[in-house]
Amino acid sequence: MKFASLGSGSAGNALLVSAASGTTSTTIMLDCGFNLRQTELRLGRLGVQPKAVSAIVVTHEHQDHAGGVFRFARRHGIPVWMSLGTYQALAEDRNGVEVNICRDGHAFSVGDIALTPYTVPHDAREPLQYCASDGRRKLGVLTDAGQSTAHMVEALVGCDALVLECNHDRTLLDHSAYPAFLKQRIKSALGHLSNQEALEILTNLDQSRLKKVIGAHLSTTNNRPDLARKALQEGIRNPATGIGIACQQEGFGWVAVSD
Ligand SMILES: [Zn+2]
Numbered sequence: 001m002k003f004a005s006l007g008s009g010s011a012g013n014a015l016l017v018s019a020a021s022g023t024t025s026t027t028i029m030l031d032c033g034f035n036l037r038q039t040e041l042r043l044g045r046l047g048v049q050p051k052a053v054s055a056i057v058v059t060h061e062h063q064d065h066a067g068g069v070f071r072f073a074r075r076h077g078i079p080v081w082m083s084l085g086t087y088q089a090l091a092e093d094r095n096g097v098e099v100n101i102c103r104d105g106h107a108f109s110v111g112d113i114a115l116t117p118y119t120v121p122h123d124a125r126e127p128l129q130y131c132a133s134d135g136r137r138k139l140g141v142l143t144d145a146g147q148s149t150a151h152m153v154e155a156l157v158g159c160d161a162l163v164l165e166c167n168h169d170r171t172l173l174d175h176s177a178y179p180a181f182l183k184q185r186i187k188s189a190l191g192h193l194s195n196q197e198a199l200e201i202l203t204n205l206d207q208s209r210l211k212k213v214i215g216a217h218l219s220t221t222n223n224r225p226d227l228a229r230k231a232l233q234e235g236i237r238n239p240a241t242g243i244g245i246a247c248q249q250e251g252f253g254w255v256a257v258s259d
């Protein structure tokens, strides 16, 4: 199994997870927060044809995650998965798109990849984050959560790789020019994870299999890659665990989930 990002941050998110077994291969796109042109361009950068995407799995209705979902799905005939709440919150034209509803704790499969949705605290109707597995390895994805919960930490047990939100540095956010209401929203229990909270989640996490952590959804105003990296570095227990940082423009290239 391997994964890559088309871009990560408040201006757009999309993650690819790909697995192959024998003669078949499956690539799913987790969120599609870019417009059609940008999505196709960024897929091309990662060597993926739109037709090779087997499904789009959506975390929640915010523009930076769902903004491009239905257009891309319609154009290329790709089925979509999301929670009922996300479906109801999205007012876009869904004509001609196959939509499947999923919910917390109920695993489903797309080709060679099993996905397990889990609930997170975020200011959306029914936000879900996902773990993906090819039966041998497990990738955990966690962005857009306001705080650490026992349910999240439980869902991420036994991950071989983890994409973890490091949205902001508390001090940078406090001193930024953002209006007070926005700072409050970001910091709230339904907002976004700070570097400090990402560190706390890592500290509480079962890291027995963890080989790779990628910091994601960084704010370009209220965070810096070196600060996010430092927090993740502090949180990992095995010094051999690799650390990466996703960026808005480039995301990150293919990362193999290996032994
Ligand atoms: Zn977001």
Ligand SMILES: [Zn+2]
Pocket: 060, 062, 122, 124, 144
């Ligand atoms: Zn969000």
